[in-house]
Amino acid sequence: MKNISLIGSGKVATHLGLALEDKGAIIHEVYSRNLKHAKKLSKNFYDAIPTDSLDFTKSEAEIFIIAVSDGAIEEICKQIELPKHRCILAHTSGATPMEILAQAHVLTGVFYPLQTFSFDKEVDFKKVPLCIDGTSQSVLDNLAALAMRITPKVFHINSEERKKLHLSAVFACNFTNHLLEVSSQLVKNAGLELNDLKHLIYETVDKAFAVDSPKDGQTGPAIRGDKKTILKHEKELQKDFPEFLGMYQLMTDAIMEKQGNYITADQILSMDTQSQELDNEASDNQETDELDTKPDNDDFYLSE
Incomplete structure (x- = not known):
């Protein structure tokens, strides 16, 4: 299965779509509630159709990837209409159970990249762990095949494991980034810039992975x-x-x-x-x- 539709036009949808098409996948549709956003993203793909409708009954896509904010997933599941041919509905959320998709389709899964995304920073997917889950072995096999197009780091993680992994990622990524923002404000008060702490920050991270446990390097x-x-x-x-x-x-x-x-x-x-x-x-x-x-x-x- 390499025919994809993207439900969403944000950072995750953008990076995933670009990476997948670069490795031979075909992006058929790009959905957004705001048609302008769908049109903007679809221009990056060879022949994608922008749409603000969740009626995909005539789509040729085989895998529909929901890449939106966690709070919007359930509402999309209530409205989406999928084609009658065999297809998979998956979401990219780290914190949302796969079961939420059951109300919309039978063959469902998770396609969760363990990464932070920004529009203006390119992502090297070869280094990104991609966590998958599915309602059947067939779904898992198809999602794994799709994931392995862009990264060798593909893991089967169930909903409970993924919830804990996502919590860990919030501490490692989101909280760390906020602390760096606090540090940047404090160092500016001393007439310096965050860049002056760059070597210290890099050494701290390197040491955390060099010792048995980060607490050993505290x-x-x-x-x-x-x-x-x-x-x-x-x-x-x-x-x-x-x-x-x-x-x-x-x-x-x-x-x-x-x-x-x-x-x-x-x-x-x-x-x-x-x-x-x-x-x-x-x-x-x-x-x-x-x-x-x-x-x-x-x-x-x-x-x-």
């Missing part, structure tokens, strides 16, 4: 139990980026707990209060010392 004040440095960081964040303080405390707590140096955010705040009290006490003592060095009134009048 560094920083949290794993050392360096509470003074943590307190300084918190003060800086409170002053310049209070919106990131909670995130810093959460990550610090998690690392300390994992390494047996656990200290709660409340304890750190308590340390902050104690530190402020010590600063105030030191300031009061300094004022007292200054007063003690001044002449009293009698001495003052005598000097006159």
